Amino acid sequence: MSKTDFLSFLVPPLPYFIEGNFTTYQKGDWHPNRYNLGYFDVIIIKEGLLHIGEEDEAWKVSENYALILEPDKHHFPIEACTGQTSFYWFHLQTNSTWRAQSSPNPITPSSPIPELHFHSEHTTIHLPKFQKIINPHELFSKLDYLLASTLKPRKLALWETQQTFVNIFKNLEYDENYKNSSAKLAEQIEIYLKQNYKITITNRDLEAHFHVHQNYLARCMKAAFQRTPLEYLMDYRLDQGRSLLLQTDWSVQQITEETGFSQASYFSKCFKEKFGMSPKNYRQQYWKPAN
Structure with missing residues (x-):
């Protein structure tokens, strides 16, 4: 030292x-x-x-x-x-x-x-x-x-x-709440997933982006968020889809494309598994007709 x-x-x-x-x-x-x-x-x-x-x-x-x-x-x-x-x-x-x-x-x-x-x-x-x-x-x-x-x-x-410099300065900062390098990496993975959830992301993509083996990426995310990167990505996409169902009149197909899913049927299947009902029924539950 x-x-x-x-x-x-x-x-x-x-x-x-x-x-x-x-x-x-x-x-x-x-x-x-x-x-x-x-x-x-x-x-x-x-x-x-x-x-x-x-x-x-x-x-x-x-x-x-x-x-x-x-x-x-x-x-x-x-x-x-x-x-x-x-x-x-x-x-x-x-x-x-x-x-x-x-x-x-x-x-x-x-x-x-x-x-x-x-x-x-x-x-x-x-x-x-x-x-x-x-x-x-x-x-x-x-x-x-x-x-x-x-x-x-x-x-x-x-x-x-x-403004960019402040972000770089923050990257170099010693943070006693994040002494563990795995916690820092998990935070960076979370930011990357939120910024890029609309595009296709695989474990190999994450491995190439962060220059770290995908198994280590998964361990870091599970320690910090109790989910692997792809599990976190799935939950985030579904949460974005739920918001769009409530805030827009977009079709399920439009929402599927906007949230990074490849097929509307797969989006609907995953949505029902998480929220207990189809996207259509979820929207109808909270939709109120205009007076």
Whole structure:
């Protein structure tokens, strides 16, 4: 373990994105040698290895690992790249209090926020200085989106870039309620299923997307939600179908297609198994004729 294991930020205000890019080094290339950069430098390796030092500490940052270098310290390469190395990097800064710590201890604000009305609480966000990325594919997609947003017209880029950055910042956060990597993965699977329930999803699709064996995906979901990914997907699709039966006058065939089922007969069969009646009878039970 390094002497500094966490970088802790008092929020609000939230840290903000300055700049970033995706860089590839070839064999023999060296990472820059820098003093007092002035902002945090976050490095996330997609392929290869960087051997980086900061003051009297050193890390071998390999594929799917992230390292955060501090703004007021000297960081430098320890070895040249031994092979092609590709990585995302971005700089961030904060106008709030931050602290390098060996454990995730809260920071006490010097001036508390008034509590007369609706208000934002001060809290402390902890980022591990060096960590393995739990779901690299998802994070890489967000980073690609972040970098693409910076190329848009200035006004649009301002909001889109900073909003995307907040999501990335959250991905890197240490959350004591989710110390277990399997719980984090289950949460990511849930988000993916809810975002993509209208399309065909198989265990092989999930395996390819998350780069984790389908058996492990199933164990994570069962531990968190008591259902496998496909069982969760089925329940979510049926819940969406039930809402559409009550809120629209769409035909069962339309609802079948909208909720990701391949055939109306299969949708009706699954619906009856869960809710005890056919989609048509379910709608009639709650439907009231207009006066």
